[in-house]
Amino acid sequence: MRKIKKIHKAVHAPMGDLVTYRALPTHEVDYIDPFLFLNHHGPQVYKPGNNGLPFGPHPHRGFETLTFILDGDIMHQDTGGGQDVIEAGGVQWMTAGSGLIHAEVSSEKFKKEGGPLEILQLWFNLPAKHKMAKPNYIGLQKTEIPVVSEDNGKVKVNVISGSWGDTKGPVPSLSNIHMASIELLAGGSLSTTIASDRNIFFYVVRGSIKVNGQTADKLNLVEFANDGEELSIEASEDSYILLGHAKPFNEPVVSHGPFVMNTEEEIHEAFRDYQAGKMGVWK
Template identity: 75%
Template sequence: MLRSIKKLHKAIAAPIDDLVTYRAIPTQSIEYLDPFLFLNHHGPQTYGPNNRGLPFGPHPHRGFETLTFILAGDIMHQDTGGGQSVIEAGGVQWMTAGSGLIHAEISSDKFKKTGGPLEILQLWFNLPAKYKMVAPTYKGLTKEEIPVVEEDGGKVKVNVVSGSWGDVQGGMQSLSDIHMASINLEAGGSFTTSIDAARTVFFYVVSGQVQVNNKVVPKLNLVEFGNDGNEIKVEASEDAVILLGHALPYNEPVVSHGPFVMNTEQEIREAFRDYQLGKMGTWEG
């Protein structure tokens, strides 16, 4: 049975300095899709030589995880937990903020010097209460380290980031069994996947246009599904890129304030206090 589609939510323009940005969630039409909290879509745009690069200098996080897809350009990551790497196009970065850390996400010196195309998506996953205060971790995967599954004679390429796709295990396994993939479709390419009806589906069209369960979905749209079926059928009417993931909802209170996502207001106050006391590390970059 095909899942019903409750609504399409168009990403809103939310530029950051000179960085073209669309925010798909949260917006006025949707707060979050438990446990998926936030998606910023940066670019696509082209930077000239001797640019300032990405503007995300040192800032703290607690209580959730971030997954960053680098479609073009690069990101240099550094954090107070010891994580550090430069990931280029086709790669991803997964950070579990957990109990808290400070990190920076900026462009490499090479990119700032030479410039070039840039397109990056960052997705935030909530952590359930039992994992809110786990030790922070970071892992970066290059394009070559992400398993690829081909569907429809190679017209569809599924980059399996976490969880699994059929019998293929992703490059990472999340604490909360979150399955995530980025999928490249050629015009006319199609696939059908089955996702248990109890699980929340995350589906965002990065570029191109697709038909999902018989509904046309243009780029920069987030699809909100019902929980009344398990089949998702996708066909590309033009070359397209989508993010597709799923997870069981936590059904817990979500209290967020800037860089912290917890279950209560008291926990938010504690997060600010711990950050100010240096318990999330001291930035020396």
């Protein structure tokens, strides 16, 4: 079994009236190469006539984002041409690559009617060879994500990228990142193997589970060593987790606000290109 190095509690980091917990980075853990950042928004209930999510137009370069919509919705628009509304159970995967401007806000329907909201956004680094890749956006509704049933239906694995057994995820990852969200009913269990040279991303969104003999509750990020291959998970109550894995890039990470590059000069260049309109012009 993989050894657990440490279990980290996400820190409370509200954004105005948006309940937010940040699991990466914190004072305990900077990043788990190539997993850079995770914000967990909600759960909370918005009243009718609300302003919705606050993420208006802003630029990105050098990495990718994966957004999980558990409750509520997100209306996405970007200067690469991506535009849609993804509802509960769906995901959005955006490759910022060479750079774009995008906005992630609530739909007019959600702002008018209100309702429950819970959303998580995970950032993946891109290796130097893909930092300037062409931007791309993929939005998937719940029905477009393949589901693998385990433990007689007590466990459902939503496969997003990479594969789970013979089931391939619909998102082609530039860096062979495997990502899934996993729903477990109380008492449900799951075993899987992940090559020891791959770093694991493991976050408990809801509930409480035991993984490799240790208890991890909601808002816990589990950091693993690279010494074994087996993961054994059992749900103490109904639970929801994010599970990903990838080979580390072992490259310098230099980040400033919305840009993640390999050198300080590349960060300066990103700001110059953004100001020059090279990441598109917001309309």
